[in-house]
Amino acid sequence: MSRISTDQVKHVANLARLAITEDEAEKFTKQLDAIITFAEQLNELDTDNVAPTYHVLDMKNVLREDIPKQGLPREEVLKNAPEHQDGQFKVPSILGE
Amino acid sequence: MSLFDHKVSDLHELLHKKELKVSDLVDESYKRIAEVDDKVQAFLTLDEERARQAAKALDDKLDATKGLLYGMPIGVKDNIVTKGLRTTCASKILENFDPIYDATVVQKLQQAETVTIGKLNMDEFAMGSSNENSRFQKTRNPWNLDRVPGGSSGGSAASVAAGEVLFSLGSDTGGSIRQPAAFCGVVGMKPTYGRVSRFGLVAFASSLDQIGPITRTVEDNAYLLQAISGLDPMDSTSANVDVPNFVSALTGDVKGLKIAVPKEYLGEGVQESVRQSVLDAIKVLEGLGAEWEEVSLPHSKYALAAYYLISSSEASANLARFDGVRYGYRTPDAENLLDLYKKTRAEGFGEEVKRRIMLGTFALSSGYYDAYYKKAQKVRTLIKQDFENVFEKYDVIIGPTTPTPAFKIGENIDDPLTMYVNDILTIPMNLAGVPGISVPCGFEGGLPLGLQIIGKHFDEATIYRVAHAFEQATDHHKKKPQL
Numbered sequence: 338m339s340r341i342s343t344d345q346v347k348h349v350a351n352l353a354r355l356a357i358t359e360d361e362a363e364k365f366t367k368q369l370d371a372i373i374t375f376a377e378q379l380n381e382l383d384t385d386n387v388a389p390t391y392h393v394l395d396m397k398n399v400l401r402e403d404i405p406k407q408g409l410p411r412e413e414v415l416k417n418a419p420e421h422q423d424g425q426f427k428v429p430s431i432l433g434e
Numbered sequence: 435m436s437l438f439d440h441k442v443s444d445l446h447e448l449l450h451k452k453e454l455k456v457s458d459l460v461d462e463s464y465k466r467i468a469e470v471d472d473k474v475q476a477f478l479t480l481d482e483e484r485a486r487q488a489a490k491a492l493d494d495k496l497d498a499t500k501g502l503l504y505g506m507p508i509g510v511k512d513n514i515v516t517k518g519l520r521t522t523c524a525s526k527i528l529e530n531f532d533p534i535y536d537a538t539v540v541q542k543l544q545q546a547e548t549v550t551i552g553k554l555n556m557d558e559f560a561m562g563s564s565n566e567n568s569r570f571q572k573t574r575n576p577w578n579l580d581r582v583p584g585g586s587s588g589g590s591a592a593s594v595a596a597g598e599v600l601f602s603l604g605s606d607t608g609g610s611i612r613q614p615a616a617f618c619g620v621v622g623m624k625p626t627y628g629r630v631s632r633f634g635l636v637a638f639a640s641s642l643d644q645i646g647p648i649t650r651t652v653e654d655n656a657y658l659l660q661a662i663s664g665l666d667p668m669d670s671t672s673a674n675v676d677v678p679n680f681v682s683a684l685t686g687d688v689k690g691l692k693i694a695v696p697k698e699y700l701g702e703g704v705q706e707s708v709r710q711s712v713l714d715a716i717k718v719l720e721g722l723g724a725e726w727e728e729v730s731l732p733h734s735k736y737a738l739a740a741y742y743l744i745s746s747s748e749a750s751a752n753l754a755r756f757d758g759v760r761y762g763y764r765t766p767d768a769e770n771l772l773d774l775y776k777k778t779r780a781e782g783f784g785e786e787v788k789r790r791i792m793l794g795t796f797a798l799s800s801g802y803y804d805a806y807y808k809k810a811q812k813v814r815t816l817i818k819q820d821f822e823n824v825f826e827k828y829d830v831i832i833g834p835t836t837p838t839p840a841f842k843i844g845e846n847i848d849d850p851l852t853m854y855v856n857d858i859l860t861i862p863m864n865l866a867g868v869p870g871i872s873v874p875c876g877f878e879g880g881l882p883l884g885l886q887i888i889g890k891h892f893d894e895a896t897i898y899r900v901a902h903a904f905e906q907a908t909d910h911h912k913k914k915p916q917l
Contacts, residue, residue, distance in 0.1 A: 345796075346792070349792055352795050352799060353792060353795040355780050355783075356773075356777050356779070357780065357788075368850055369789070369793055371850075372851065375738075375739055376739040376743055378735075378736065382736060382813060382816065384813065384815075384816070387813075388812070388815060390814040390818055392641055393627050393867030393891075394867060394891070396674075399670040414534065416532065416534065417532060417760070418760055418761060419763075419764035429773075430770055431770060431772075
């Protein structure tokens with residue numbers, strides 16, 4: 338049985354903000370299905386009473402003094418922007434025509 | 435004979451005796467790059483003008499107080515940001531990215547007054563084991579140009595093996611320093627998670643990534659790790675632990691050392707020549723007075739699956755920032771903002787990167803999070819406990835770095851799962867956060883093999899002690915590729 342359908346792959350691509358073609362959708366369906374099937378070997382392990390490890394070192398809530406300081410200069414920050422205007426990043430209209 | 439056949443400490447002495455100039459070292463780098471980089475293709479960007487100016491300035495102010503790394507030429511993997519020096523992650527999406535600050539490790543190199551020669555090729559966003567996923571070029575193995583150098587830090591390892599730089603920095607998320615170091619016959623260390631600041635390392639999988647040194651000798655490796663380690667207020671995951679003097683650990687004495695050899699690391703899938711080279715290495719250490727026993731890390735076989743779910747999930751979140759708005763590539767024909775995001779990312783990312791973003795997005799999506807992502811994080815706990823159990827009784831764990839020597843270019847490219855299996859012996863250490871080194875331990879068909887030595891959290895010193903003792907007792911590291 339297939340673990341993931343082409344429709345699901347298209348849905349995931351939309352969530353990931355990736356434009357994909359029909360061919361790519363089919364290819365990813367096969368490849369992701371193989372990887373997910375492989376990953377399901379984890380179900381051989383009983384982990385009901387195991388806590389997840391999100392971080393390997395025993396530290397949490399690393400805090401520092403809240404001292405204001407100068408940020409990066411605006412013109413530097415805009416230097417790598419594909420398009421900018423009046424000191425701001427410029428993008429196409431959000432809703433189209 | 436190349437200047438880079440000398441150790442850092444010898445070059446340092448020559449500099450101070452005025453028998454050598456920093457300019458000579460920098461010349462050696464660019465001369466060698468001009469000779470061989472057409473073949474090896476390790477470098478994406480050279481910083482020659484600034485490097486030569488820096489060398490001249492360093493020669494003028496050299497005095498007896500200068501540190502050990504003063505004037506040493508280094509290459510930097512292209513996912514570590516360098517102010518004013520193009521940093522691409524070998525991706526089209528960052529093809530013209532000009533960083534506006536330096537990574538903490540780069541600042542530390544500047545404090546140590548090394549000279550940056552250029553930026554090194556890698557698999558796109560560090561996703562890969564062969565450098566075939568670079569969007570720009572395929573780095574080749576200096577020992578055999580038909581073979582891959584490994585990855586993702588393939589350029590970092592190949593440039594050192596080819597004598598283009600004295601040493602380099604790489605990054606390791608699932609083996610990306612150790613595997614190419616093994617394939618290229620050099621020394622590569624993945625430090626403990628948290629040992630080295632990740633500030634300015636373009637994030638792939640934030641809970642696994644670590645920057646580390648690739649060098650010709652264990653001693654040089656210890657010097658370079660010393661220089662880049664330490665707590666950094668800019669990285670909240672960097673650890674507040676003392677940085678010991680790693681070089682002083684290189685005593686050559688391993689008497690009474692307790693070595694664990696996991697049966698899982700010498701089992702199925704590991705090529706016979708690789709297995710034999712590790713058994714020979716264990717005999718060498720036994721001859722030096724170390725003791726060894728076979729142990730089990732029973733959850734090893736689950737590491738690969740857990741790793742791909744966790745690393746891809748983290749990558750899908752980290753790579754969301756590449757949207758064509760603030761920096762990087764932007765599609766020329768977007769109708770609206772959503773279209774801009776989708777086309778920019780579709781055109782800017784390569785296939786492997788997209789595949790992992792897709793896998794990660796799926797594993798984190800509603801309805802699948804518990805079954806895949808959380809399950810993998812629970813299995814990660816079991817893998818970490820395997821290491822904790824063994825380290826209660828043993829000082830280090832030893833095994834091969836890779837199941838085979840370097841494979842042919844094109845051999846594994848069409849099958850993601852086969853490619854992923856290359857990392858099976860290096861992934862568990864990233865999941866557990868423990869440090870590991872690869873040192874040369876033999877050859878098979880003219881291709882280098884790597885011995886992996888794994889230690890407890892923040893015990894790189896013991897790893898270095900064992901690696902150095904082994905290196906001094908063998909000649910593998912003295913062989914050089916003929917280019």
